[in-house]
Amino acid sequence: MSAVAVQRQSVTHDQWQRLARVPTSPLLALWADAGEVCALFGDAGAPLLVATCVDEDGYPALSPTHPAAVWFERLVCDLWGHVPVGGIDARSWVDHGTWPLSRPLASRPGPPRVRETPEFSFEETLDQVSIGPVRGGIEPAVHLRLGVAGETIARLQLRLGYTHKGTLALVRGKSPRAAARFAARVSAAATVAHSLAFAQAAEAASGCEPPQRAQALREVMLQIEAVTATLDAMAAMAEAMGRDQLATRCAWHGEALRRASQFAFGHRLMMDCIVPGGVAGDLAPGGDAAILRTLADLTAELPALRLPENRLAGLGTVTAELAALFSVQPGDAATRAAHRFAALSQQIAHTRDALHGAPGDGLSTPMPTASGEAIGWVESDAGPVWHWLRLEHGQIEGAFLSDPAWLNWQLVEAVAHGSAIEDLQVLLASFSLSASGVDL
Amino acid sequence: MRWRDLARWLLQGPVTGNAPQPDTETARALRVRLDAGARSTLGASLAILHLDAGSCGGCEIELRAVRRAVYDLERFGVRFVATPLHADVLLITGPLTRNLLEALELAYAAMPEPKFVVALGDCAVDGGVFKGSYAVAGGVGTTLPVDLQIAGCPPAPDRILAGLRALLEANARSRLKISSR
Numbered sequence: 001m002s003a004v005a006v007q008r009q010s011v012t013h014d015q016w017q018r019l020a021r022v023p024t025s026p027l028l029a030l031w032a033d034a035g036e037v038c039a040l041f042g043d044a045g046a047p048l049l050v051a052t053c054v055d056e057d058g059y060p061a062l063s064p065t066h067p068a069a070v071w072f073e074r075l076v077c078d079l080w081g082h083v084p085v086g087g088i089d090a091r092s093w094v095d096h097g098t099w100p101l102s103r104p105l106a107s108r109p110g111p112p113r114v115r116e117t118p119e120f121s122f123e124e125t126l127d128q129v130s131i132g133p134v135r136g137g138i139e140p141a142v143h144l145r146l147g148v149a150g151e152t153i154a155r156l157q158l159r160l161g162y163t164h165k166g167t168l169a170l171v172r173g174k175s176p177r178a179a180a181r182f183a184a185r186v187s188a189a190a191t192v193a194h195s196l197a198f199a200q201a202a203e204a205a206s207g208c209e210p211p212q213r214a215q216a217l218r219e220v221m222l223q224i225e226a227v228t229a230t231l232d233a234m235a236a237m238a239e240a241m242g243r244d245q246l247a248t249r250c251a252w253h254g255e256a257l258r259r260a261s262q263f264a265f266g267h268r269l270m271m272d273c274i275v276p277g278g279v280a281g282d283l284a285p286g287g288d289a290a291i292l293r294t295l296a297d298l299t300a301e302l303p304a305l306r307l308p309e310n311r312l313a314g315l316g317t318v319t320a321e322l323a324a325l326f327s328v329q330p331g332d333a334a335t336r337a338a339h340r341f342a343a344l345s346q347q348i349a350h351t352r353d354a355l356h357g358a359p360g361d362g363l364s365t366p367m368p369t370a371s372g373e374a375i376g377w378v379e380s381d382a383g384p385v386w387h388w389l390r391l392e393h394g395q396i397e398g399a400f401l402s403d404p405a406w407l408n409w410q411l412v413e414a415v416a417h418g419s420a421i422e423d424l425q426v427l428l429a430s431f432s433l434s435a436s437g438v439d440l
Numbered sequence: 441m442r443w444r445d446l447a448r449w450l451l452q453g454p455v456t457g458n459a460p461q462p463d464t465e466t467a468r469a470l471r472v473r474l475d476a477g478a479r480s481t482l483g484a485s486l487a488i489l490h491l492d493a494g495s496c497g498g499c500e501i502e503l504r505a506v507r508r509a510v511y512d513l514e515r516f517g518v519r520f521v522a523t524p525l526h527a528d529v530l531l532i533t534g535p536l537t538r539n540l541l542e543a544l545e546l547a548y549a550a551m552p553e554p555k556f557v558v559a560l561g562d563c564a565v566d567g568g569v570f571k572g573s574y575a576v577a578g579g580v581g582t583t584l585p586v587d588l589q590i591a592g593c594p595p596a597p598d599r600i601l602a603g604l605r606a607l608l609e610a611n612a613r614s615r616l617k618i619s620s621r
């Protein structure tokens with residue numbers, strides 16, 4: 001986990017396009033801020049933040065050379081009204097024509113968009129199966145459109161944006177302390193990771209260092225969340241495969257850890273427990289023992305929690321090429337399951353280490369009224385969670401809160417072809433998917 | 441010969457005889473017994489359709505816990521269904537984003553009477569922290585009549601369970617009332 005103070009590099013339209021043509025590092029996101037469109041390339045080690053100005057026509061699209069740019073260009077167009085010139089997909093994204101205005105983040109918002117029927121493009125030989133946004137079960141609101149040939153999925157197309165809550169507009173003009181509640185609710189499955197990334201960005205942007213004990217407690221919470229998220233993901237996969245016994249055992253350990261979190265930190269999901277400047281409260285007396293006991297139980301049963309991988313082999317294979325494009329690990333659902341299982345024992349060990357190394361006192365420092373720009377970066381179980389913030393005199397002027405679901409939904413769309421329809425639920429469960437995380 | 445059998449069957453008509461009238465005395469006794477005891481138990485079952493109306497996923501985490509073994513909602517006769525056509529209860533999470541208004545209205549309209557609406561979590565109750573956003577209608581109550589509110593961000597599983605059991609009990613009583621009328 002780290003925070004990176006970033007220097008935004010403003011480039012001309014020519015340089016912007018040249019940069020896009022050289023696929024040196026993966027594109028993580030596009031957003032807009034103060035008349036410019038920003039692109040973040042790279043990874044935790046060396047993120048590169050590039051911006052180019054928007055003129056009356058718009059800005060040069062990156063999507064012809066960078067497939068990962070498509071969804072972001074649509075987002076930027078819907079929220080800020082900046083048009084990607086030469087973009088390969090002009091459909092709306094989060095704006096379904098239901099808001100009382102359009103371009104909510106532009107300096108002058110527009111009149112409401114005309115409602116249109118969502119368009120999907122499939123070959124005529126395929127039958128279409130339409131699922132969602134109300135999907136039954138306990139599932140996030142997304143629309144999945146399958147192009148099927150017999151019992152096999154030939155193509156999957158998604159329509160997202162249903163859970164768009166206007167988070168980027170809500171955080172604007174607020175102090176980091178006041179806006180932290182929104183960061184914690186980007187995606188509850190990674191609420192600690194989001195709160196931490198947000199806090200780190202705010203602290204780095206305003207030059208503030210939280211106390212040592214607060215930092216140690218943050219690490220404890222982050223690792224506990226990683227364990228519960230992994231257990232949840234394993235339970236979801238087991239359930240989708242019809243392995244109810246295994247799902248129950250994974251969920252039981254997750255539940256035990258949530259109860260321990262309630263006891264130790266006062267909240268089952270540790271939501272709002274991390275605040276910019278530090279943490280909201282101290283570890284309850286005996287909280288560390290409760291967590292360690294729960295982890296000991298989990299460790300004892302760990303070998304029995306391994307998912308059978310036979311049905312997962314060959315399902316939703318991320319090719320090496322695709323993996324390089326999105327900077328993720330290649331492999332199929334079996335690889336992802338094995339990866340999760342391996343990660344679990346590491347996460348348990350990290351939680352123990354973090355608990356033992358929580359020294360000193362001091363839970364929080366006040367946030368100075370400063371100006372600056374920074375990125376907070378946290379690795380969560382589903383991928384990187386990072387927040388970019390620009391502060392002016394202690395108030396948020398610009399923000400982008402990114403969830404790994406951006407990556408994972410794109411991967412699902414890209415790898416669904418060839419799977420049997422009956423395996424769809426297993427396929428979806430093999431990725432960690434949050435609708436709210438991308439819809440913002 | 442086969443054709444001769446065939447012709448005989450065709451001419452002679454069905455062999456199934458006329459049904460006798462039900463024994464009125466037995467039926468009356470059974471009805472009394474059902475009304476008195478079984479209905480309050482058998483009638484106490486609910487089919488829930490979960491609808492994500494913009495949730496961050498927190499309420500879903502706790503709802504999944506309620507469904508699974510530790511809280512085991514199904515032992516009380518409550519189960520989750522996949523279509524509004526089979527649902528008694530519409531259980532809504534999230535602040536009701538405008539992008540999901542239409543889906544919510546369609547789902548509610550498709551449910552058979554009597555329909556219950558449960559607002560689960562602070563967001564569904566009144567919009568929660570997202571109140572006032574351009575993209576949010578601000579709580580289920582702005583659009584549908586709400587029968588039960590379960591507050592919390594997110595509400596803990598035992599709280600969800602207590603709320604749903606109360607609904608179950610009320611439902612059993614109201615059915616008893618209908619049947620004795």
